[in-house]
Amino acid sequence: MTHRVLNIVPVPVPPEALDAFAAQIPPAVVHPGFENVFVSARAGGTTLDSAYETTLADAFVLDAGCRAEEQGYAAVCVNSMSDSALAALRSRLSIPVVAPSQTSMLLAALLGKKFSVVTMWPQWHELYHKAAREHGLTARLASVRDIGVPPDTAELLAGKEDFVFAALEREARTAIDEDGADVILLGSTTMHQSHAHLERVLEVPVINPGVVAYKMCELLVQTGLSHSKRAYPAPARVQDDLLAAVAVAR
Incomplete structure (x- = not known):
């Protein structure tokens, strides 16, 4: 069985830049049976230079990861020291959510x-x-x-x-x-x-930090541990489509 880990870059980047982010986790670091998938936020901040931008990043990282569990991912890793949407994704998901x-x-x-x-x-x-x-x-x-x-x-x-x-x-x-x-x-x-x-x-x-956060995802998946839902309770009302109308960044 392959465990897929969703790695979310919190700012919109072109595909070639996404490849550069993915290169931080070389194949030798990845434990057998794990696969990394890198995506970026559809819209939002650009350099996370302010509270304004980090708030935008929180929203669009949540948008990028909120369906990860139903999509079959074993864990989510936010690929930024901003730890964008970490608490929100832990609230929304039961699978491990980790940030650098x-x-x-x-x-x-x-x-x-x-x-x-x-x-x-x-x-x-x-x-x-x-x-x-x-x-x-x-x-x-x-x-x-x-x-x-x-x-x-x-x-x-x-x-x-x-x-x-x-x-x-x-x-x-x-x-x-x-x-x-x-x-x-x-x-x-x-x-x-x-x-x-x-x-x-x-x-x-x-x-x-990116490698350390990813390896923590592996550890949690392998040990069957995840964040406490008492600490991060699930929402009474799920609104995953709320940001769907926002255009993809170009």
């Missing part, structure tokens, strides 16, 4: 005493502080540092590797040496191409 920020921060707290997030630009800082607050990890978050480069959801880091890798290494080194971090967490699944370099040059664990 929650999962990777909890893993970072397991691996070390203090962790830092190294990310692309300052507009994303609140995503991590919000997640840390919600999960009781503010005291474990040593710092959030960025390289001041706007993200590119179509090309990811392609063509910018030399500059971006060096800048991320510099900020990660500062987080370790000055902020006291003993674990480094990449601030976006769009940054996955930098993971191998940072893992090689830094002496502390470096967490690749």
